[in-house]
Amino acid sequence: xxxxxxxxxxxxxxxxxxxxxxxxxxxxxxxxxxxxxxxxxxxxxxxxxxxxxxxxxxxxxxxxxxxxxxxxxxxxxxxxxxxxxxxxxxxxxxxxxxxxxxxxxxxxxxxxxxxxxxxxxxxxxxxxxxxxxxxxxxxxxxxxxxxxxxxxxxxxxxxxxxxxxxxxxxxxxxxxxxxxxxxxxxxxxxxxxxxxxxxxxxxxxx
Numbered sequence: 001x002x003x004x005x006x007x008x009x010x011x012x013x014x015x016x017x018x019x020x021x022x023x024x025x026x027x028x029x030x031x032x033x034x035x036x037x038x039x040x041x042x043x044x045x046x047x048x049x050x051x052x053x054x055x056x057x058x059x060x061x062x063x064x065x066x067x068x069x070x071x072x073x074x075x076x077x078x079x080x081x082x083x084x085x086x087x088x089x090x091x092x093x094x095x096x097x098x099x100x101x102x103x104x105x106x107x108x109x110x111x112x113x114x115x116x117x118x119x120x121x122x123x124x125x126x127x128x129x130x131x132x133x134x135x136x137x138x139x140x141x142x143x144x145x146x147x148x149x150x151x152x153x154x155x156x157x158x159x160x161x162x163x164x165x166x167x168x169x170x171x172x173x174x175x176x177x178x179x180x181x182x183x184x185x186x187x188x189x190x191x192x193x194x195x196x197x198x199x200x201x202x203x204x205x206x
Contacts, residue, residue, distance in 0.1 A: 003030075003031070003032050003033060003182060003183070003203070004032060004033045004034075004035065004180070004181060004182060004183045005023070005026075005027065005032055005033070005034050005035070005178055005179070005180050005199065005203070006035045006036075006037055006178065006179040006180075006187070007019075007023065007034065007035070007036050007037065007176060007177075007178050008037050008039055008167050008172050008175060008176065008177040008178070008179075009036045009037060009038055009039065009100075009113065009175065009176070010038070010039055010040060010041035010044075010093055010097060010175055011093045011096045011097065011100070011113075011116065011117075011120055011127075012041055012042075012089070012090055012091060012092075012093035012096075013041055013175040013176065014071075014083075014085065014086075014089070014121065015175060015176050015192075015193050016117075016175050016176055017080075017083060017117050017120070017121040018071070018074060018075065018078075018080060018083065018193055019176045019193040019196070020113065020114070020117055021078065021080065022078045022193070022196055023178075023196065023199070024114075026196060026199060026200050026203070029200075030200065030203040030204065032203050033183065034110055035109075035110075036100070036104065036109040036110055036113055037163055037167065038097045038098075038100040038101050038104060038109070038160060038163055039097070039160070039163050039164040039167050039172075039175075040093070040094060040097055040160055040161075040164050041093070041174070041175055042092075042093075042094075043161070043164045044164055044167065044168055044172065044173065044174065044175075045174075047164070047165070047168045048168055048173040048174075050173045050174050052090065053067055054067075070194075074193060074194075082118070082122040083121055083122065084121065084122060084124055086120060086121060086124055086127075087124050088124075088126070088127060088128060091127050091128060092128065093127070094160075095133075095148070095151055096116070096127060096133070097160055098150075098151035098152075098156050098157060098160055099112070099137065099147040099148060099150075099151045100112055100113065101151070101156045101159050101160050101163075102146075102147045102150040102151055102156055103142065103147060105150075105156075105159075108142070111141075112140070112142065115140030115141065115142070116136065116137070116140055119136040119139075119140070120136075130148070134148065170189070171189050172189070172191075173191070174191065176191070176192065176193060177189060177190070177191050178190045178191075178195070178199060180199055180202045180203065188202055190202075
């Protein structure tokens with residue numbers, strides 16, 4: 001029974017923001033369970049030879065421009081007008097991802113993502129400044145000092161590495177990647193925000 005969606009996630013990806021709210025709507029409609037798996041996208045790219053679209057497609061005439069058109073269509077369709085490209089993009093997300101690991105260990109990974117995405121991709125909070133990042137985390141209802149301290153531990157660092165390696169081993173090469181299926185059972189992989197309809201169909205079949 002397909003009743004669980006696992007989202008391979010890194011805050012640095014604009015598509016991680018764009019897919020979040022429509023995916024949450026699907027989760028609500030279907031009654032499925034949403035799980036977030038923090039990975040480091042930079043590490044995933046190194047392992048797979050992938051690259052951000054604007055780099056990967058830079059030499060393909062018209063491709064970057066068309067990708068931007070499709071993004072604007074997606075934003076309009078899902079009413080994501082608050083989205084703003086982060087002024088520091090592409091920023092180093094390693095600390096954020098490690099803090100997400102720590103929050104997920106507390107059973108609050110989904111809440112951490114949902115609380116921080118607007119600060120990053122709507123308000124453009126300075127994610128490289130510990131004070132402004134800490135203030136955003138605290139405003140979201142988390143103990144910023146605790147999460148930051150835990151993000152520096154070997155255990156949390158290794159969890160992020162392991163998550164990234166495991167995601168690649170399962171076929172992931174970028175974000176957003178989603179695995180849909182029963183908890184602990186076989187899953188189907190879907191890549192890209194354009195696969196939302198397929199994901200809902202998979203959940204409906206379950």
